[in-house]
Amino acid sequence: MSNAPARLMLKPAQLRLILEIAEAGQLQQAAASCGLSQPAASRLLAETERQLGAALFERHPKGMAPTEIGASVLRRAGVILDEMQGLAGDVRALAGGLAGSVRVGAVTGPAVDYLVAAIRQIKAEAPEAEVTVDVMPSRELLGHLVAGDMDFVLARILPEFDSRELLIQPMRDEKVSFCVRLGHPLDHGRPVGLAQLLDQPWIMQSRGAPIREATLDAFASAGLSEPRNVVNSPSLLFTVSYLAQSDAIAPLSDEVVALLTDPPVSARFARLPLQGQISVPPYYLLSLRRRPPSPLAERLRACVIEKSRQRPGPTDPRPGAVP
Structure with missing residues (x-):
């Protein structure tokens, strides 16, 4: 016993x-x-x-x-x-999705646009919820997602990842805007063509980045070679600092340029109006089929989809944008 x-x-x-x-x-x-x-x-x-x-x-x-x-x-x-x-x-x-932790990732455009709005709503409803956001290229985001490090990502689908493993929610494509400092020689309010920009100084993301590739494709489609006076940097912070102190042009997502030029930030930057429009292939809201979302992750995911539908879509450009 x-x-x-x-x-x-x-x-x-x-x-x-x-x-x-x-x-x-x-x-x-x-x-x-x-x-x-x-x-x-x-x-x-x-x-x-x-x-x-x-x-x-x-x-x-x-x-x-x-x-x-x-x-x-x-x-x-x-x-x-x-x-x-x-x-x-x-x-x-x-x-009820009002507590716990969630980690998500996004490419830059949605990260600074409706992902911020969605997280603000979640935090207003659940102040103690722990939300972590990483902003990085799609390849890195998909790597973290497949490894189980993130609950969902806003990214592009790449061929080296098996899309059969993913739950795919179509979102929208990403528009490219050219950003310059306020007072830039070309900041005169009139639309500019790519030929006028060819010999200008530029700061761009590294080769292979979707926004840079879309920009170079636009030059090629116009029968132009790519710009030669280029500084390469994946850092948005460095890009903004370089723009503020030079006459360089930066191709950025429309959402980032809107953040820099529109209220409430309204920094000393301007959007160059273009003769035409440059788009990046669409991104998607992606999650793993084999990993059921937590209530908090599902709540944030639904909120992201709702906020994205409240934003102007690819066929609804912002007021003043060049169609």
Whole structure:
């Protein structure tokens, strides 16, 4: 026979009853507070004391007072009930997508546009939800997604990744805008052609980046060679700093240029109006088929889709944009 002590299994109803007895000093009043008859409360208290192997209260003509052991049990009982109530609240919040953690990734355009709006809404509804966002190229995003590091990504589908593993939500294509500092020699409000821009200084993302490739394709389609005076940088921060201190032109996503030029930021940058439009292949909201989303991830995903549908689409250019 084992000499191990028996496991003590007190129920929440038992803990609540002894707390109410200590508060009221009367079994009858404590029973009423717990929704029990006095005989039922008496039996429940007797069962609790039997399980603990000690009396919890001294019975006096004027009421009941905790014994030394009872006082010790009461201290723990209050903590346990508080923890159980907190646990129930955590479960409800997690199940409702109001707590927990989510990690997502995006290419730059949607990251600075409606992903921000979606996260702001989620944080307004669930301030304690932990949201992590990474902004990087599609290849890196898909690598993290397939590895299980991210809940979903806003990225382009690449041939080296098996799309059969992915749940694919079509989103939109990405427009390219040319950004310059305010007061740039070409910032005169009139549409410019690519031939006028060929010999200008540029700062672009590295070769292979979709926005750079779309820009170079536009030059090629116009029968022009690609610009030669180019600084290469994948850093948006460095690009913005370089633009502010030079006459360089940067091809950026329309959303990024809008962030720099429109309220509330309204930095000292301008969008060059183009004779035509340059688009990047569409991106998608991607998640893994084999990984069911957490309630928080699903809540954020739905919010991202909702916000994207509220934004002007590819056929609804921003006011003043060149069609």
